[in-house]
Amino acid sequence: MHGDEPTATQAIFDILNFFNSPDFSEEKEAMLSNLTIHFLPMLNPDGAELFQRRNLLGIDINRDALRLQSPEGQTLKRVRDSLEADFGFNLHDQSTYYNAERTDKPATISYLAPAFNYEKDINDVRGNAMKIIVFMNNILQKYAPGQVGRYNDDFEPRAFGDNIQKWGTSTILIESGGYPNDPEKQEIRKLNYVSILSAIYTIANENFKEIDIVEYEKIP
Ligand SMILES: [Zn+2]
Numbered sequence: 001m002h003g004d005e006p007t008a009t010q011a012i013f014d015i016l017n018f019f020n021s022p023d024f025s026e027e028k029e030a031m032l033s034n035l036t037i038h039f040l041p042m043l044n045p046d047g048a049e050l051f052q053r054r055n056l057l058g059i060d061i062n063r064d065a066l067r068l069q070s071p072e073g074q075t076l077k078r079v080r081d082s083l084e085a086d087f088g089f090n091l092h093d094q095s096t097y098y099n100a101e102r103t104d105k106p107a108t109i110s111y112l113a114p115a116f117n118y119e120k121d122i123n124d125v126r127g128n129a130m131k132i133i134v135f136m137n138n139i140l141q142k143y144a145p146g147q148v149g150r151y152n153d154d155f156e157p158r159a160f161g162d163n164i165q166k167w168g169t170s171t172i173l174i175e176s177g178g179y180p181n182d183p184e185k186q187e188i189r190k191l192n193y194v195s196i197l198s199a200i201y202t203i204a205n206e207n208f209k210e211i212d213i214v215e216y217e218k219i220p
Contacts, residue, residue, distance in 0.1 A: 001061040001092075003047020003054070003071065007176035007185045008091030011192035012041040027201065033130060034204040040056065043072050062129070063156075073160075079163055087132070087203055088169045089196060090114070090161040093185070096178030100149040101220040106180070107141055107149035109191050111133040112173040117154040117164035122213065129170040130216040131208045132199050136172075137219055139198045144191055145177070150219040151154065151175055172199065 016039070019028060031037075033057060042049055046056035054060050055070050064073035098107040113129035115121075122130070137148050149171060156162050165171040173211070176188045202208040 001043040005093035014193040063158040094175035105211040108147035110149040110151040110175040112151035123211040131211040135213040
């Protein structure tokens with residue numbers, strides 16, 4: 001939805017290529033026989049063309065979840081409501097200068113289960129997003145140890161992630177940050193790919209349900 005945040009769009013096409021390849025047929029069968037997966041790989045193509053955050057009308061789509069003044073916001077709302085999906089992935093890039101808190105390492109990937117109210121309550125919808133994030137973090141620690149962070153969870157009443165969580169879809173925000181000597185973010189693209197794919201796998205086999213939510217709070 002932010003035109004200058006393209007990393008995850010590339011990762012989505014990596015996932016589509018994965019599904020289209022002959023490899024890992026058993027794992028793919030496990031995923032595709034249990035899940036229906038929809039992709040909206042680029043919500044703001046005009047912004048992407050200009051490499052700018054906002055759409056061509058100058059609207060930040062991620063502050064348009066309630067008023068729905070942008071065609072892109074209307075599209076996203078319509079897609080969300082037509083699917084009533086159990087899980088949703090909200091994909092962004094963040095500053096390459098952010099660190100994983102209290103470490104000297106970059107926050108290469110940051111996760112968030114967005115809050116759905118100011119009190120930051122945890123219901124089943126948000127709790128399931130937290131469990132998926134713990135699962136993804138455990139995988140990513142093998143590839144980028146110490147380089148995973150938890151994004152600020154202050155409630156933003158106009159944002160799509162916060163509202164989609166409120167509307168009943170467990171929402172997982174992934175922010176692609178910085179990685180040393182990777183200005184084109186191609187390493188981060190791989191981490192995105194691994195991360196989303198591992199999430200899809202655990203959603204399909206439901207083993208994320210065993211995860212304790214307290215592990216989520218331990219992510220820096
Ligand atoms: Zn963004």
